[in-house]
Structures are given as C-alpha cells and as structure tokens.
Amino acid sequence: MYExxxxxxxxxxxxxxQATAITDLPGDADEIHVTIFHSFTDNPxxxxxxQLQSARRARDVLEEAGIEYTMDESSGQPAxxxxxxxEELDADLVCLGGRKRSPAGKVLFGSVTQSVLLDTDRSVLIAHTDEEDED
Incomplete structure (x- = not known):
C-alpha cells in the first residue's frame, strides 16, 4: 500500500x-491510501x-477515483x-498545494511548503494552481 x-x-x-494530482499517480487506485489532513492554528x-470545504472537495475527488482515504486533524504550526x-504514518509521499507567490510575498511571509520541503526526507509532490498570493 502506498501511503x-x-x-x-x-x-x-x-x-x-492536490487530490487530482494523487489520482494521476501511476498504479491502481486500490494500491493507494490517502490521509487528508488539516492543522488548525486557531479553532475557537x-x-x-x-467540516472544511477544501477537505470535502479533496475527499470527493478521491472517492470518484476509487482511492481509499481517511481524514485527520491536529492543532499547531502547520509545517x-x-x-x-x-513521520507517524510513514508516508511515502506528501502532496502539498502550491501557488504563485510574488517576490515580496516570498520575502514577507513564511511558506509551509518551503518548510516541509527543507525539513523532510520524504518525497514531496507540489500540485500547482493558478492562485496567487496578494501582497
């Protein structure tokens, strides 16, 4: 099983x-298990x-492709x-969502994607969109 x-x-x-990128991975859907995860930094x-629309969208894409999934959450700094x-899952792959960032946005704001890329020894797939950060 590919985690x-x-x-x-x-x-x-x-x-x-992100979910679409996972459905495009080689191999059969029944060989992949996905954990849809969100870290709440402020959740009063x-x-x-x-309950997150984004998690439900990812779930719907995976369900349509016949890919098994679970949902998990925590609280803390996302990266x-x-x-x-x-590490806990012994994940084979981390699939992150990327976005275009302006030069000022790169300097002023930390990037979860950048932190994960620099601090993991696992394979990382970046699924890009046309979204752009505002400065």
Missing amino acids: VLLPVDESDERATA SGASVS TEILDVA
Missing part, C-alpha cells in the same frame, strides 16, 4: 489540485477537518504538524 499525506488548508482550488469554534504526521 500519501494530503495536507489541506482553506483553499478549495488547492485541495482539488471547535471545527473538524470534515511542524505535517512533518510529524508524515
């Missing part, structure tokens, strides 16, 4: 792109990952939580 970690944020477009209402969950 994939699919961390989602609040972007439906990125979550859909007590929401769960299954740290992603790395910890990837």
